Amino acid sequence: MSKKPNITQSKLPLSGRIVMFFIRHVQQGMSSMGELWRSPVSSIMTMAVLGVSLSLPAALQVLVKNAENITQSWNNAAEISLFINTGRSEQSIQSLLSRVKAFREVETVSYISRDQALEEFQRLSGFGEALSYLDDNPLPAVVTVTPSVKYSSPTGARELLVKLEREPEVNFGRLDIEWLERLQALLKLLEKTVLAIAALLVLAVVLVIGNTIRLAIMNRRTEIEVMKLVGATEAFIQRPFLYTGIWYGVIGGILAWLIINILVWYLDGALAELLGLYGSQLTIQSLTFAELIKLVLLASFLGWLGSYLSVRQHLRNIEPS
Amino acid sequence: MIQFEQVSKIYPGGQKALMDVNFHLRQGEMAFLTGHSGAGKSTLLKLITVIERATAGKVSINGHNIANVGPKHVPYLRRNIGMIFQNHHLLMDKSVFDNIALPLVIEGFSHGEIRKRVAGALDMVGLYGKERHLPIMLSGGEQQRVGIARAIVNKPPLLLADEPTGNLDPKLSMDILRLFETFNDSGTSVLIATHDLGLIARMKYRTFTLRQGRMLGGESTDREVMR
Numbered sequence: 001m002s003k004k005p006n007i008t009q010s011k012l013p014l015s016g017r018i019v020m021f022f023i024r025h026v027q028q029g030m031s032s033m034g035e036l037w038r039s040p041v042s043s044i045m046t047m048a049v050l051g052v053s054l055s056l057p058a059a060l061q062v063l064v065k066n067a068e069n070i071t072q073s074w075n076n077a078a079e080i081s082l083f084i085n086t087g088r089s090e091q092s093i094q095s096l097l098s099r100v101k102a103f104r105e106v107e108t109v110s111y112i113s114r115d116q117a118l119e120e121f122q123r124l125s126g127f128g129e130a131l132s133y134l135d136d137n138p139l140p141a142v143v144t145v146t147p148s149v150k151y152s153s154p155t156g157a158r159e160l161l162v163k164l165e166r167e168p169e170v171n172f173g174r175l176d177i178e179w180l181e182r183l184q185a186l187l188k189l190l191e192k193t194v195l196a197i198a199a200l201l202v203l204a205v206v207l208v209i210g211n212t213i214r215l216a217i218m219n220r221r222t223e224i225e226v227m228k229l230v231g232a233t234e235a236f237i238q239r240p241f242l243y244t245g246i247w248y249g250v251i252g253g254i255l256a257w258l259i260i261n262i263l264v265w266y267l268d269g270a271l272a273e274l275l276g277l278y279g280s281q282l283t284i285q286s287l288t289f290a291e292l293i294k295l296v297l298l299a300s301f302l303g304w305l306g307s308y309l310s311v312r313q314h315l316r317n318i319e320p321s
Numbered sequence: 322m323i324q325f326e327q328v329s330k331i332y333p334g335g336q337k338a339l340m341d342v343n344f345h346l347r348q349g350e351m352a353f354l355t356g357h358s359g360a361g362k363s364t365l366l367k368l369i370t371v372i373e374r375a376t377a378g379k380v381s382i383n384g385h386n387i388a389n390v391g392p393k394h395v396p397y398l399r400r401n402i403g404m405i406f407q408n409h410h411l412l413m414d415k416s417v418f419d420n421i422a423l424p425l426v427i428e429g430f431s432h433g434e435i436r437k438r439v440a441g442a443l444d445m446v447g448l449y450g451k452e453r454h455l456p457i458m459l460s461g462g463e464q465q466r467v468g469i470a471r472a473i474v475n476k477p478p479l480l481l482a483d484e485p486t487g488n489l490d491p492k493l494s495m496d497i498l499r500l501f502e503t504f505n506d507s508g509t510s511v512l513i514a515t516h517d518l519g520l521i522a523r524m525k526y527r528t529f530t531l532r533q534g535r536m537l538g539g540e541s542t543d544r545e546v547m548r
Contacts, residue, residue, distance in 0.1 A: 232396055
């Protein structure tokens, strides 16, 4: 025997192997897609399960996003009302105004004099008649301060309030922010809940795909044995299963996106009606295109992960005998 | 081509399948491996294809000690061995073409090359024009030929056959053996495991006989002299 060919390596040259590597990837990717349509009922069932599982965390994400959107507009509207001691002269109030305006933390200052306050109250409260019987104007002058963006958070606004209350003209100030703090705490809780539920559902997606791939492997047991007998590497055998998992993820992700859009469309009408009663123009924001891409990428990664775990565990156990 | 040196195989559980087996199949040689069922024929073939590994002794193929072939390299080793089985191990839901093309697809040949080689292999086994058939549409003999075509399609230097004629009548069995002879003529080493002694008696090749896991010496040398 003159030449001793190395029997434990591929016969093709490296360049040919690299080109064929990519061609095989495309082919196996496509054929595993075709494989899914060969058993449409079970494939569609699996995809539907994935779509529903993924749509829940995505829906919660939409909820959090919209809630944040709404509270953000509220956040910026945080106002501090300063009630001025009744005995103060107009002059001292004006000097207070100019001092407060100079504060770094203050965006705008507006002043409602006692007379203006009374007028407004008469107009809005419906007690106009009754008030005219009073000898004296019981209302204090009010200075409304809007904090700058930096100080519009609950803690920032509170600091500013304390500072403003130190002014001698100010009787007391009010920051109507407690409800905002509660809302934010609630939102934080909601966000954490979403994360926990999302994590559980993500786990469910991985398990569903893993189990589906396990069944696919069991169904093709003889084929895998034959492939191993004629010299297929593990990578070659597992590739179609990994692609199947990825396809499941991609289609499940798109399905989840569709479900979200239908849900938003369904809720938007009802919400518009509700907000219309409050004279608000808010609409629900659905997932953006970038978020759709993220969702599909995440889903396909989960699909890959599920099938990879399954393939690792089950493919090795199948050996020709 | 294949060399066994004091090879023993004991399965987990203590069953002694092979004991101290020595034999050498030369490059380009065709030989038979016989013995009763359970004598160790299948085990011997499994050791060559690394489906099982020897408990003791040394198995070499082409001068490589296969104890040194790690699991990652086993697939590449198997690509050099055409294997033929009694129940032919065809994929029943794939066409004849796809079945035969499998080793080429695994190796990474281009589509045009695959078509050419599959056509050539089908021609050799006398099934030209049946690419699109499913194995189930073929007779037992034809299915066996598809299995043979798959084994030779990437021109391996070694062919192993495990009872390739087990389910066939004598005439078909002879046809299959003639087929193996043509491969052998073009330089392929061939080892055929069979218990069909009548078949062997009519041919002039060396015979290795296993009995209860041991290789019997005498007969094979006799045959060698005859040749």
